[in-house]
Amino acid sequence: MQNIQLARSLLKAALPFADTARRLKRRLVPYQPNMAHNGFTFDDALDMVDALRAAGVGLEGEMLEVGSGWTPIAPMLFHMAGVTHVTLTDLERLYDETSIPTAAAFLRPRLPEAARRLGMEVAALEARMAEFAPAYICPWQPGRHPADSVDIAVSRAVMEHVPAEDVAGLFRDLLRVVRPGGHMCHSIDNTDHWEHGDGRGSLMSFLCYPAESLRWRLASMNIQGYTNRFRHSDYLAAAREAGWIIVSERARVPPKVLGEVRQMRLEGRLAPEFAGRPLEDLAATATLIVARKPG
Template sequence: MHWKLKGLLQKTLGVLPAGETLHYRLQRHLGGMRNPRREIGLKIDDWEGMVKQLHGVGVRIPGARLMEIGSGWYPALPLACYLVGAARVHTLDLNRLLKPDLMRLCIAMLGEQLPRLASTCDVDLADVEARYARLREAANRSDDPGTISDGVIDYRAPADAAASGLPDGSIDIVFSNSVLEHVPPDAIARIHRATRNLVRPGGWVFHSVNCGDHYAYADPGIHQLNYLQFSDAQWAFWNNRFLYQNRLRAHQLVDGARDAGFDIVLDTSHARPQRLQQLQAMAIAEQFRHIAPEKLCITTVDFIGRNPGA
């Protein structure tokens, strides 16, 4: 689908009374969720990548208290954290998007990956299997993430991650996966300040951000730098409530966490030759021209910050 047609369709759905329901149905039949097994599999891959990067700086999930920003349609990452022994997982979303059928599919797919989960976190497979057995049995009676996870998962939606109501210092790890690119810049600043208080001294934040043009996933005729040719005024026409994109670059996202007081201990951002070539062939909007091409062209970043305390 041409990206402009997708943008106009989503813009229209965004103002209709039943727009959210219609948008979800279109996503399931024509859009990114028409193959939910693939999407859930990618999220499990993302969880494994997050865990390995956290392990690289000495952080473990078992026994930890976590908060996820942006729950989405199924709690793949919180469920995986529960299965490997997390003590508590709060997952917050501005909109109540969780779908019971997708959650049940997610549970079934996680059941196929138990040895992988145990190995990734270096925990006893028997313990993971025991938690999974309880999860699977409870999911036959309830669609509530807390009920089916021995009370470990706390799903809150609608909820604002910048005003969670959780006690200061009560969280070991705050994380997000493909969320911050969809959050307005001022809200990201509030989230960083709030999580600086939520995370205990010596605690951590992990954010994986896809900061490329998401319209490129629907339209093979464009690439992930396409939206950099538009001014803010022009881009406002194509932005919509179902696919809001703030267009922040990777270094700006990392700098935002640093400005909030986190020590950045991992930053995976790097310029790919293909993206540099694509950028050089484009007419860039004036507001982006002050950014060095090696920074402007980056479309993905994972970063970890540590709360140094007072």
């Protein structure tokens, strides 16, 4: 985490009316999609569909997405794959009248690849895309969402931003919201988001900051940049604690990152809370979980 990044984050956290300012900026300057980010979303969403199908999950039911954000690429792909109705949710309003056209414009030239991955015809995907009409709830209050109301709950690159003390609680809320025998699927980015820019540091640099250190406490002040630093095993434990049955789980552990974490341990740079944990767990850059609600 570079000092200039930390300073910018603290400035954003201190700004009054930050949400209002963001909405005003969106009206004055149209949202410009991040094509690299959208590409990651495209790949992750298809991986989630593959994981659910491999677990024997039918995709013809109702789906709720936690933390939908600006552009509904993932839920649009799920709808193309067979989901009948999608509910999008956010704590702060990001979705607007440009969101669906932006997602469709990104997906249209990639329909042949999506059709190959989904085992469907391009024409069928085009027809499903034209029918995409999700519900949108903002601000979403998980504890007040109707019980047993959806078949699948999903999220992508969201769970890592949930405060550590709230992860199991959110999983319990989703257990109540999903129908008996239904599923949840989460694609989670376990990396240090501060290192996504210039790439000069390790994707696990944040494991070197003790939780009680001034630097980490300052970094966590901006809720937009907060990450909980949960590792792969932490999400599995939280899901089980909430009452979910893990159907499948996968951790991505790149050899380069594993080597970096090993070197951090050898040099004594890992924060105490991470120092004794398995290297493969610490070096997992991504988590993909499919879990089933009993019943």
